[in-house]
Amino acid sequence: MKCFVVCRRELRSYFGSYIAYVLLAVFLLLSGYFFYSDLIFFVLFGGYILPTGLWQYVFLDMRLCLLLVLPLLTMRLFAEERKLGTIELLWTYPVRDAEIVLGKFLACWIFFLLILLATVVNPVIFYRFYHFDIGPLLAAYLGVFLLGTAFIACGLFVSSLTENQVVSAMATYGILVFFWFLTWNEEAANERLLHVMLRLSLFDHFYNFTRGVIDTRDVVFFALFVAFFLFLTLQSLGVRKWRGVQ
Amino acid sequence: MIRAERLTKQFGAFAAISDVSFAVERGEVVGFLGPNGAGKSTTMRILCGVFPPTSGHAVIAGYDVVTESLQARRVVGYFPERVSLYLDMTVREYLRYVADMKGLHARNQRTDIDRALSSCGVQHMAHRLIGTLSKGYRQRLGIAQAVLGQPRVLILDEPTAGLDPEQVAEMRRLIRNLRGESTVIISTHILPEVEATCDRVIILNQGRVLAVDTPHNLNYRLRHTSQIYLEVLAPAPAVVARLRDIPGILSVELSPAAPEGVTALTVATEKDRDLRAELAACIAAAQWGLQELRPVALSLEAIFLSLVTDREPTASASDHEVFRRLSA
Numbered sequence: 001m002k003c004f005v006v007c008r009r010e011l012r013s014y015f016g017s018y019i020a021y022v023l024l025a026v027f028l029l030l031s032g033y034f035f036y037s038d039l040i041f042f043v044l045f046g047g048y049i050l051p052t053g054l055w056q057y058v059f060l061d062m063r064l065c066l067l068l069v070l071p072l073l074t075m076r077l078f079a080e081e082r083k084l085g086t087i088e089l090l091w092t093y094p095v096r097d098a099e100i101v102l103g104k105f106l107a108c109w110i111f112f113l114l115i116l117l118a119t120v121v122n123p124v125i126f127y128r129f130y131h132f133d134i135g136p137l138l139a140a141y142l143g144v145f146l147l148g149t150a151f152i153a154c155g156l157f158v159s160s161l162t163e164n165q166v167v168s169a170m171a172t173y174g175i176l177v178f179f180w181f182l183t184w185n186e187e188a189a190n191e192r193l194l195h196v197m198l199r200l201s202l203f204d205h206f207y208n209f210t211r212g213v214i215d216t217r218d219v220v221f222f223a224l225f226v227a228f229f230l231f232l233t234l235q236s237l238g239v240r241k242w243r244g245v246q
Numbered sequence: 247m248i249r250a251e252r253l254t255k256q257f258g259a260f261a262a263i264s265d266v267s268f269a270v271e272r273g274e275v276v277g278f279l280g281p282n283g284a285g286k287s288t289t290m291r292i293l294c295g296v297f298p299p300t301s302g303h304a305v306i307a308g309y310d311v312v313t314e315s316l317q318a319r320r321v322v323g324y325f326p327e328r329v330s331l332y333l334d335m336t337v338r339e340y341l342r343y344v345a346d347m348k349g350l351h352a353r354n355q356r357t358d359i360d361r362a363l364s365s366c367g368v369q370h371m372a373h374r375l376i377g378t379l380s381k382g383y384r385q386r387l388g389i390a391q392a393v394l395g396q397p398r399v400l401i402l403d404e405p406t407a408g409l410d411p412e413q414v415a416e417m418r419r420l421i422r423n424l425r426g427e428s429t430v431i432i433s434t435h436i437l438p439e440v441e442a443t444c445d446r447v448i449i450l451n452q453g454r455v456l457a458v459d460t461p462h463n464l465n466y467r468l469r470h471t472s473q474i475y476l477e478v479l480a481p482a483p484a485v486v487a488r489l490r491d492i493p494g495i496l497s498v499e500l501s502p503a504a505p506e507g508v509t510a511l512t513v514a515t516e517k518d519r520d521l522r523a524e525l526a527a528c529i530a531a532a533q534w535g536l537q538e539l540r541p542v543a544l545s546l547e548a549i550f551l552s553l554v555t556d557r558e559p560t561a562s563a564s565d566h567e568v569f570r571r572l573s574a
Contacts, residue, residue, distance in 0.1 A: 005346040009332070016334045085330035089391070092294040093347040094320040240297050 002095045006103025007110070010077070014111055019073075027069045027115050034061035035122040051136035051212035059140045059210040062119065063203070066148050067180075071172035073111060074155025075165045077104045078237075082163035097237045101156070101230060108152045116145060136212025143209020146222035150202060151176060153229035160236040179203065247272040247399060247429040248293065252302035255288050262288040263453040265302070270446075272398075273426050277440035277461075278433035280450035286433035287327050289450070290401050293431070294324040306399055320349065323397035323428075327404050329388035333377035337368060337387055340376060341394060350395045358395050366390040366420065382413045389420065393428075400424060402432045406439060418442050472515050473542035474522060475501075479535030482509040492528055494519045512542060 014020040038057040047053030081087040090100065123137055155172040162168050179202035198204055202225070205218040248270040255262045263285035270276045278286040292299045298312045305311070309318035332340060341359045350358055363369040366386040371379060376387065385408065392400055405421065406414045421443050424430055434440060440447050441461045449456040449464075457464060478485050486498050489511075496514045504510035515521045522539060529536045 002347060002349070005343065009335075009343050012339070013332070013334055084333075085326070085328050086332060088291075088296055088326050088328070089324065089330070090347075091296045092319055092322065092324040092326075093344070094316050094349060095347055096316065 001099070003099040003103035003106060006095070006100050007106040010104055010107030011110060014073075014107070019076075020111060023069050023073060024115060024118065027065050028118055030065045030068075031062050031119050032122060034058065034065070035119075039126065050132050055136055055140045055212065056210040059144055062144055063147060063206065066144070066151060067173075067176055069115070070108075070112065070148060070151040071155050071169045071176070073108055074152055074159055074172065075169035076159065077108070077156055078160040079163050079165045079168045083165070091240075097234055101233050101237065105152060105156055105230065108156070109149065112148045112152060113145075116141065116148070139212045139214050140210050142214060143206050143218075146209070146219065147202070147206050150222050150225045150229075153226040153233075157229045157233040157236065160233045176202065247274075248304070248306050248431070250289070250293070250302070250304040253289060253292060253299045253304060254301045255285075255292060255297075256300040261453055263450075266450070266453070266455055267302075268448050268455060268458060270429055270431060272429055274445050275421065275425050275430040275432070275443055277444035277447045278431060278450060279435070279437065279440055279447050280433075281435055283452075284450040285453040286450055287403055288453075290324070290403050290431065290433060294322055294401055295319045321397055322399045322401060323392035323394065325388050325392040325400075325402040325405055327407070327433075329385060331376045331384060331387060331391075334375070336373055336375055337363070337379070338372040340387070341391060344391045344394055348395050362390040362394040365393060365423070367416065382409055385409060385413075385417075389417070393424065396427065398428060400428045400430045402430065404433055404435075406434065406436070472519070473512050474515065474525060474539065475512050475542050476510070476525065476529075476539050477504070477537040478509045478511075478529055479507060479537060480509055480532070482511075485509045485511065485534070488528060488532060489513060489525065492521065492524055494521050494524075508537065
């Protein structure tokens with residue numbers, strides 16, 4: 001499977017430069033601080049229900065950190081290869097487009113899992129002082145995992161459209177934040193439209209997980225979201241076949 | 247080994263190449279020759295599977311480059327004009343990555359990589375980061391990734407561009423060494439390069455094939471005269487007068503840059519008539535010193551210019567006719 005070769009090279013590129021370490025450090029710093037302040041808030045203002053009192057806030061905050069960090073991770077995937085021109089050689093190796101897409105996706109995904117794994121340290125320390133029910137926590141992690149995967153798929157697609165990394169990151173922010181704000185002001189939307197918008201809103205599907213609820217509709221939504229953007233990426237690479245520009 | 251039939255590539259309204267047809271036999275080294283924008287790179291990219299042609303088709307080792315792209319790409323090693331490598335990898339790491347991408351057997355990978363490294367003269371750079379390599383070494387590494395795994399077909403787009411003269415000579419030696427092992431297409435806009443390395447030349451201009459032949463034949467067919475260069479130790483007017491009288495001599499032209507006491511001249515003779523012996527005899531009979539006598543090969547540069555600008559009668563026929571005539 002050539003996708004592992006592509007994946008290994010991408011990981012090598014992340015960890016061979018500062019990118020991985022800086023992103024990891026910033027993410028851990030922010031999410032660690034959010035965890036700390038959310039915990040203080042929870043203790044001071046006397047919450048009793050952990051899932052809605054603490055986890056919800058922790059993971060909604062983590063969502064922000066992911067929104068900040070993941071587009072920076074995905075922006076270079078294709079944009080950099082286009083800019084450098086390395087993509088031309090890539091096309092001439094006996095590798096399917098799908099293997100390239102999957103390999104790059106996988107690399108980001110592995111890095112993202114590493115980030116998530118590193119954040120586990122916070123609840124683990126917390127658990128030493130207070131034995132809580134870990135079920136809702138796992139549900140929240142599943143949610144954040146699915147959300148991050150969706151971010152990566154979206155970022156991968158945008159990166160395949162441009163050779164400029166800044167454009168790639170900015171457009172990814174645009175799409176993701178738009179999906180977030182889609183249902184920001186429910187009053188401003190037409191009722192029928194709102195119904196559709198709620199179904200599409202990336203972040204509305206995330207709320208249930210943070211409260212410890214796993215709804216299969218949400219899982220399916222994220223799976224479809226990821227599949228849709230991977231499909232779009234593949235199509236966008238195929239464009240060269242009829243447009244003929246590298 | 248390689249067959250292209252009526253390849254056309256359209257970028258919007260602009261046709262980068264149109265109706266390009268040629269065939270390359272196994273083990274041949276063929277040169278694509280043409281000015282910038284002639285369609286050399288476009289043709290090569292189509293052969294390597296970077297993008298498909300708008301119409302026409304190409305077959306490499308029996309595989310269609312569009313419908314059996316993966317199989318075709320397995321056979322080809324490609325060196326792009328703008329060679330871009332991953333600057334954050336070391337040379338060996340990079341070649342290992344390429345070997346994996348090409349699907350070379352893990353068992354032989356080490357020897358494959360070592361062979362590619364040494365044949366391109368980069369073995370002592372194996373542990374350097376590519377980003378720290380000079381242009382010449384990057385170029386060689388680009389060739390190394392192309393020859394890695396000894397592909398049956400090599401397509402090298404301007405492999406000597408941007409190298410210093412010594413490196414150019416080395417690169418040509420390298421390409422000559424590939425002869426027989428692989429079928430090679432190289433592109434260049436430098437004529438001595440094809441003369442030095444190629445068995446056959448395909449001349450492209452404005453997206454069309456102008457001529458296909460060996461450098462030697464091309465030279466021969468397009469001339470209608472042969473030229474001989476002479477250096478004689480005698481006064482110029484006497485030499486000129488004497489040589490003009492030899493039957494078969496069309497013209498005698500003095501070269502301006504000759505040392506004191508030496509007459510340097512170029513005589514044009516009728517095509518297919520070798521008058522070297524007559525010239526020598528004539529000068530010997532006059533008891534002049536003959537310092538030099540050699541046939542002048544019309545440079546490919548001149549041929550090329552005449553093909554492109556349609557000045558020569560042979561090339562004033564339509565491109566297609568020239569192509570047919572020369573490839574006959």
